[in-house]
Amino acid sequence: MHAKAAAxxxxxxxxxxxxxxxxxxxxxxxxxxxxxxxxxxxxxxPKDVEDDGEFHYVILGPDxxxxxxxxxxxxxxxxxxxxxxxxxxxxxxxVILLTPTKDGVELARNAIRDYLAWEQxxxxxxxxxxxxxxxxxxxxTLLIRVRESQGKIANAIYxxxxxxxxxxxxxxxxAFRISISDDxxxxxxxxxxxxxxxxxxxxxxxxxxxGPYDLWTDGQTAKRVKDLTGAFxxxxxxxxxxxxxxxxxxxxxxxxxxxxxxxxxxxxGSKRTWWLSEPDENARKDAALDLVLPESVDLAEIxxxxxxxxxxxxxxxxxEITVQDxxxxxxxxxxxxxxxxxxxxxxxxxxxxxxxxxxxxxxAVQKGKVWLVSGPTSIxxxxxxxxILTAGAVLLPPPEPVSVTGIxxxxxxxxxxxxxxxxxAIATALSQKAGKTLPWKTVADVINQAINNRYLIxxxxxxQWPCDFSGAGKVALEEAKQEPIKPVEVHEGSSGRIxxxxxxxxxxxxxxxxxxxxxIPALLEIKxxxxxxxxxxxxxxxxxxxxxxxxxxxxxxxxxxKSASDDFRILFEQKN
Numbered sequence: 001m002h003a004k005a006a007a008x009x010x011x012x013x014x015x016x017x018x019x020x021x022x023x024x025x026x027x028x029x030x031x032x033x034x035x036x037x038x039x040x041x042x043x044x045x046p047k048d049v050e051d052d053g054e055f056h057y058v059i060l061g062p063d064x065x066x067x068x069x070x071x072x073x074x075x076x077x078x079x080x081x082x083x084x085x086x087x088x089x090x091x092x093x094x095v096i097l098l099t100p101t102k103d104g105v106e107l108a109r110n111a112i113r114d115y116l117a118w119e120q121x122x123x124x125x126x127x128x129x130x131x132x133x134x135x136x137x138x139x140x141t142l143l144i145r146v147r148e149s150q151g152k153i154a155n156a157i158y159x160x161x162x163x164x165x166x167x168x169x170x171x172x173x174x175a176f177r178i179s180i181s182d183d184x185x186x187x188x189x190x191x192x193x194x195x196x197x198x199x200x201x202x203x204x205x206x207x208x209x210x211g212p213y214d215l216w217t218d219g220q221t222a223k224r225v226k227d228l229t230g231a232f233x234x235x236x237x238x239x240x241x242x243x244x245x246x247x248x249x250x251x252x253x254x255x256x257x258x259x260x261x262x263x264x265x266x267x268x269g270s271k272r273t274w275w276l277s278e279p280d281e282n283a284r285k286d287a288a289l290d291l292v293l294p295e296s297v298d299l300a301e302i303x304x305x306x307x308x309x310x311x312x313x314x315x316x317x318x319x320e321i322t323v324q325d326x327x328x329x330x331x332x333x334x335x336x337x338x339x340x341x342x343x344x345x346x347x348x349x350x351x352x353x354x355x356x357x358x359x360x361x362x363x364a365v366q367k368g369k370v371w372l373v374s375g376p377t378s379i380x381x382x383x384x385x386x387x388i389l390t391a392g393a394v395l396l397p398p399p400e401p402v403s404v405t406g407i408x409x410x411x412x413x414x415x416x417x418x419x420x421x422x423x424x425a426i427a428t429a430l431s432q433k434a435g436k437t438l439p440w441k442t443v444a445d446v447i448n449q450a451i452n453n454r455y456l457i458x459x460x461x462x463x464q465w466p467c468d469f470s471g472a473g474k475v476a477l478e479e480a481k482q483e484p485i486k487p488v489e490v491h492e493g494s495s496g497r498i499x500x501x502x503x504x505x506x507x508x509x510x511x512x513x514x515x516x517x518x519x520i521p522a523l524l525e526i527k528x529x530x531x532x533x534x535x536x537x538x539x540x541x542x543x544x545x546x547x548x549x550x551x552x553x554x555x556x557x558x559x560x561x562k563s564a565s566d567d568f569r570i571l572f573e574q575k576n
Contacts, residue, residue, distance in 0.1 A: 062100060221295075372389070
């Protein structure tokens with residue numbers, strides 16, 4: 001019955017079933033998509049495989065069956081053409097074809113024919129079984145045959161697909177056999193050296209003139225980024241890169257390290273440049289983005305962070321530099337030793353015009369990267385007014401913040417008269433103490449902290465606060481009146497001597513401020529010197545003499561306490 005059924009199965013039925021089974025053979029493409037590869041299973045025409053520079057892994061059908069050393073005409077057409085023979089494929093080096101062998105196709109067809117024949121026998125015996133003419137044992141044996149034959153189809157297909165067709169480094173189409181194993185087919189293809197697939201990152205310097213890939217002509221100083229990224233897909237002498245974006249990432253990384261400059265010229269002729277920084281996503285995708293060698297470009301902009309003391313190698317040769325030093329650094333032709341890990345290597349500093357350098361300095365000052373002193377003017381974290389940025393203006397690292405206690409009468413008594421002073425007097429005193437005019441932002445910040453922490457308050461006749469430096473003389477300040485803190489009780493506890501004080505919620509803020517700014521630093525010094533362990537315990541206690549606690553109030557108190565620390569435990573007992 002089986003042989004008769006097999007002989008009667010139409011060849012077109014077998015062909016259609018084979019195409020269907022190939023389409024469902026996930027093992028042929030497993031792992032390709034997760035590697036960033038575009039996969040195509042049984043494309044109908046070459047145009048179905050885009051010619052876009054992306055890596056394409058293509059599973060061709062039985063009509064493209066090839067043998068080792070003998071790529072089929074159909075497979076060759078997919079490598080050579082796009083929409084027609086008159087429109088050849090440009091990025092041939094980015095396409096890998098996997099085809100079956102002719103013998104493999106025939107074995108797969110036989111497996112399908114065998115399975116379909118057993119299915120036909122089962123259909124016929126099913127009718128007889130319903131009539132009671134077939135015993136159970138025979139039907140069980142038949143079901144085993146059906147399952148076995150079905151399982152052989154997938155294996156036959158996996159074994160059939162063992163020929164890779166692609167271009168060689170000499171731009172010749174080759175076909176070679178791979179050894180099928182338990183690994184996914186894509187993994188086997190990728191690991192075969194004849195495929196010339198590279199899935200690891202490449203070094204940015206290798207893409208520059210003199211690099212191993214030879215991508216530049218003599219005397220060339222600039223190249224389109226899209227041409228560099230597309231070269232690996234277009235030129236067969238280069239390895240096949242699984243991810244085109246990996247090359248772009250390498251170029252961006254090289255720009256971030258200062259190996260070259262990325263430049264974008266807009267349609268209106270204006271330019272943007274990136275050096276020791278990286279372009280935004282839109283710029284990265286722009287077809288007009290160029291890679292330019294640092295000795296052949298004028299920077300259109302400089303990242304303000306580079307002006308900071310740790311921003312550029314050998315820009316800061318001391319604790320302070322002048323604007324002229326920054327201008328000279330970008331005059332062009334300067335080479336510095338750049339530290340990279342455990343070694344140093346030379347780095348060419350690109351040229352930048354005076355206006356570009358000055359703008360970078362202005363932005364660095366405004367963003368708090370550097371402190372500018374120009375004559376009597378001292379600016380940090382503020383906009384630089386026109387005319388201030390002279391060549392002799394001095395750049396310094398950001399000033400150290402001033403402690404709140406550093407502006408109290410105990411520290412600068414000379415500026416306090418009858419417990420009052422002005423913001424201008426504080427600024428003058430702090431500048432004299434520092435040996436140079438402090439920026440107004442530094443002074444304003446510490447005054448704000450003192451007011452917010454109730455060390456100082458604005459006098460009734462004070463001018464507006466906050467204000468700029470011009471209004472500092474009108475800002476009158478006085479010490480905040482602190483409620484007397486209750487006496488500290490010292491007694492012996494279970495774990496040692498305890499100093500305790502009980503205060504109201506209103507008094508707690510002043511106590512905590514005193515702890516944070518004065519007591520805790522002193523306690524830490526004592527602990528380090530004497531090695532005596534000291535703990536600070538903070539508690540919240542209900543006063544039963546003034547009110548009765550409720551469960552709702554206890555919950556709210558607990559929530560308020562836990563906003564400061566989850567470690568607070570609220571113990572509550574309801575009175576009977």
